Amino acid sequence: MKIAISAKGKITDDLIDMRFGRCEYFQIHDTELKVTKILENKGELASGGAGIVAANKLIDENVDVIITGNLGPNAFKIIDASEIKAYKCDSKSIKAALDKYNNNKLEEIKIAGNAHHGMHN
Numbered sequence: 001m002k003i004a005i006s007a008k009g010k011i012t013d014d015l016i017d018m019r020f021g022r023c024e025y026f027q028i029h030d031t032e033l034k035v036t037k038i039l040e041n042k043g044e045l046a047s048g049g050a051g052i053v054a055a056n057k058l059i060d061e062n063v064d065v066i067i068t069g070n071l072g073p074n075a076f077k078i079i080d081a082s083e084i085k086a087y088k089c090d091s092k093s094i095k096a097a098l099d100k101y102n103n104n105k106l107e108e109i110k111i112a113g114n115a116h117h118g119m120h121n
Contacts, residue, residue: 001030001031001032001064001065002028002029002030002031002061002062002063002064002065003028003029003031003063003064003065003066003067003098003101004026004027004028004029004058004061004063004065004066004067005026005027005028005029005066005067005068005094005097005098006018006019006020006023006025006026006041006054006066006067006068006069007023007024007025007026007027007094008023008024008025009024009025010025010027010038011094012027012036012093012094012095012098013093013094013095014093014094015091015092015093015094016067016068016069016089016090016091016092016093016094016097017068017069018068018069018070018090018091019068019069020051020054020055020066020068020069020070020071020072020075021041021043021044021046021050021051021052021053021054021055021072021075022041022043022044022050023041023044023054023068024040024041024044025038025039025040025041026038026039026041026054026057026058027094028058028061028063029098037061039057039061041053041054041057042054042057043057049074051071051072051074051075051076051078052074052075052078054075055074055075055078055079055082056078058079058084059078059079059082059084063084064084064085065084065085065086065087065101066079066084066085066086066087067086067087067089067097067098067101067106068086068087068088068089068109069088069089069090069091070088070109070112070113070114071086071109071112071113072112072113072114073112073113075112076109076111076112076113077112085108086108086109087101087106087107087108087109088106088107088108088109089101089106
């Protein structure tokens with residue numbers, strides 16, 4: 001199973017990035033191979049459509065699960081249609097988020113969050 005997490009850094013002590021489309025990195029944890037792949041999120045600097053870019057990248061990586069803060073409407077629609085499960089987690093370390101996921105303590109994202117248009121600082 002591949003679990004993708006929107007992250008502020010490259011190690012499991014780093015925090016979850018609450019933004020999906022504009023997160024700095026995705027950490028993809030392969031539970032079978034016990035390896036982690038780090039992807040820089042190309043959507044972070046996009047003027048628009050960041051969630052779409054990010055969602056399509058994770059589909060290309062064949063992830064099974066996404067853990068993030070929230071998903072905008074466009075990203076949600078793509079991820080939901082691809083049958084990838086998405087879970088909401090508050091701002092905590094990647095390691096803690098994985099523990100919560102493994103213990104079934106994360107809430108599945110069933111509806112999209114608010115849309116974000118363009119770049120915000």
